[in-house]
Amino acid sequence: MSQDFDRVINRKPTHSFKWDKYGDKDIIPMWVADAEFCPPQAVTDAIIERTKHGILGYTLPYESLNKSVCDWVLKQHDWHILPDWIVWTPGVVPAFNVACKAYCEAGDKILIQVPNYPPLLKAPSLNHCEKVDIPSVLVGERWELDLVELEKQASDPKAKLFIMCNPMNPCGSVMTESELKSVAEICLRHNVILCSDEIHCDLILEPGVKHIPAPALPEIAGRAISLMAPSKTFNIAGLGASFAIIPDSRIRMQFRNAAMGIVPWVQVLGLVATEAAFTQGHEWHQDLLKYLKQNRDYLAAEINQIEGMSLVKADATFLAWIDCTDLPVEDVQKFFEDAGVGPSPGRDFGEERFARINFACSLEQLKQAVERIKVAAAAL
Known part of the structure; x- marks a missing residue:
């Protein structure tokens, strides 16, 4: 594989829009649609080479x-x-x-x-x-x-x-x-x-x-x-x-x-x-798709085992649209954030009983998020 997609990168010191949302709270940000992966090395190299020109x-x-x-x-x-x-x-x-x-x-x-x-x-x-x-x-x-x-x-x-x-x-x-x-x-x-x-x-x-x-x-x-x-x-x-x-x-x-x-x-x-x-970026792109498919399949299998939640596997994107209609909570977003996971609120998309999770991250981080969700759901 041309890229180590399992690598966990600390983005907190970078003023990341995604990571700044929750500050020092113990909440894994899985909302806005940017990924936790470095771009292909060729892209980074091209940027460096262009900046060397100076103007x-x-x-x-x-x-x-x-x-x-x-x-x-x-x-x-x-x-x-x-x-x-x-x-x-x-x-x-x-x-x-x-x-x-x-x-x-x-x-x-x-x-x-x-x-x-x-x-x-x-x-x-x-x-x-x-x-x-x-x-x-x-x-x-x-x-x-x-x-x-x-x-x-x-x-x-x-x-x-x-x-x-x-x-x-x-x-x-x-x-x-x-x-x-x-x-x-x-x-x-x-x-x-x-x-x-x-x-x-x-x-x-x-x-x-x-x-x-x-x-x-x-x-x-x-x-x-x-x-x-x-x-x-x-x-x-x-x-x-x-x-x-x-x-x-x-x-x-x-x-x-x-x-x-x-x-x-x-x-x-x-x-x-x-x-x-x-x-x-072709080889990197193909490796990315394999990794995202793995994450998608893992997330769908786990979410669909949680009572009150359902997830239709996405044919594309790195976004999971989770139906929480039958989850016995009043505020879906609060449930996730209290669990330590920060999805995009379904209400922002027009659906109060849904949440959108970005699974473009390391499998390790995804498993950590899933475990937090499962623990919180079991406690309801």
Whole structure:
């Protein structure tokens, strides 16, 4: 294995957003979606080499960088894209807010797949639009988008944009080609632009499951944008590098214009790290997926043995969406924190009786967290 994913790294002295939340409390932070792993050595080396130059001035995306994105997307998702389709942004969150600004006017309706992570839920109101929820429903052992509700809400003439996460955050499902085609048909029928947040698309854990970028479907290519980034996959979120892939020139120009004067350029080290990750991170990436699958399977087996909790194994992401509906506690988040584990509160995603646990950590840390949860549950 090219990386020691079992290595435990002390992040407390680094002003980590994740670790600072609980300060000196004996609570293992397993909330925000960054990992406890070092990025590939090639990424670290590229950053060091670039800083040795001494000047870190404004830097525009360059040819070899864009080629690395095209090559990566082709290899991972069998999608041939052109460099001109790429629009660089300093994060996916700014990108879907730009989409709101680009394709909607004040008072329009923006359809949002739910449950979803807090910044996405806030995007419509931040852009003076109305949020309309499109729920995900549990069908057997898989979370699926409610296509009937999407059809109903998309038919409203005020609905201009549908933002979804694929793979789903927090549910972890990866949409099938059939599901994506249904979404595309609905959006096209009602003249709704599709914005697909695909930041977790390179974290497919289940064998046989394939991610399909939304604009890769020919029927919706002219009315869809895909938002991707190396940040979750290679654990470089702090470098602020992501990109939108927008095949249609008019839709792309609207996006660019909406970002002008508001969204800054991606900083130079983010660009350098992205190219290194996409060109030299393949072996590390494959090892990461194996390790995360191991963690996912362990966590699912353990959680599903705890009375009052259930967990559907995620096809993708390093996030576990735990249903605590039958847990005999009033406050789910308080239960976990009192146990010494800090998940993302389900209420932040719109579901009071759930919790989201980030399992992108050493197996040792995960086992420690599970043991704390089991002890606390047994004491109820």
